Amino acid sequence: MEILTMTLIDLEQMKDILYSDFDNFWSYNVLKQELENPNTTYIIAKENNEVVGFAGISTCLDEATLNNIVVKKSCRGRGIGSELLESLIDLCVDLHMKSLTLEVDTENEPAINLYKKFGFKNLGTRKKYYNNTRDAFIMTKYDF
Numbered sequence: 001m002e003i004l005t006m007t008l009i010d011l012e013q014m015k016d017i018l019y020s021d022f023d024n025f026w027s028y029n030v031l032k033q034e035l036e037n038p039n040t041t042y043i044i045a046k047e048n049n050e051v052v053g054f055a056g057i058s059t060c061l062d063e064a065t066l067n068n069i070v071v072k073k074s075c076r077g078r079g080i081g082s083e084l085l086e087s088l089i090d091l092c093v094d095l096h097m098k099s100l101t102l103e104v105d106t107e108n109e110p111a112i113n114l115y116k117k118f119g120f121k122n123l124g125t126r127k128k129y130y131n132n133t134r135d136a137f138i139m140t141k142y143d144f
């Protein structure tokens with residue numbers, strides 16, 4: 001498996017399977033805007049020339065935010081999410097970030113476990129953060 005910087009060409013290749021094979025919370029148009037944003041970096045995991053996961057951060061001064069991390073449904077539980085997150089943490093080190101912060105649905109156990117595995121600490125809860133119904137944990141990693 002390779003970890004590469006995501007390009008518009010990669011996004012075009014994923015366009016028709018974004019919702020069905022990954023997840024439905026980031027649309028093609030939003031991801032396209034993300035790729036055009038100079039403060040944002042997206043990476044992909046590629047296996048046999050096929051994108052099996054992607055993730056991105058945005059930065060502001062010395063603070064980074066994890067915008068998204070998603071692995072193709074049929075490829076989960078094989079370490080791809082870990083590789084993506086590890087690469088983004090390495091990128092934060094290279095960019096001299098002092099923290100990496102994210103929000104995660106309080107019921108998203110796989111993602112919460114992934115973040116804990118990489119040393120993210122739960123700093124609190126944003127009530128009704130998703131669709132004005134479900135709560136989110138705010139998790140941050142400081143110790144790069």
Ligand SMILES: CC(C)(COP(=O)(O)OP(=O)(O)OC[C@H]1O[C@@H](n2cnc3c(N)ncnc32)[C@H](O)[C@@H]1OP(=O)(O)O)[C@@H](O)C(=O)NCCC(=O)NCCS
Pocket residue numbers: 023068069070071072075076077078079080081082083103104105108109110111113114115117
């Ligand atoms: C969260 C996600 C990216 C993890 O990717 P993955 O490739 O399956 O993760 P990995 O195989 O690298 O597993 C890493 C850790 O996550 C946790 N984890 C993964 N799948 C899990 C599951 N089904 N149940 C509980 N914990 C799980 C484990 O702690 C695991 O570490 P371990 O293998 O040492 O036990 C993936 O489940 C996904 O794409 N989910 C949908 C999108 C999403 O919710 N993204 C997060 C938005 S905040």
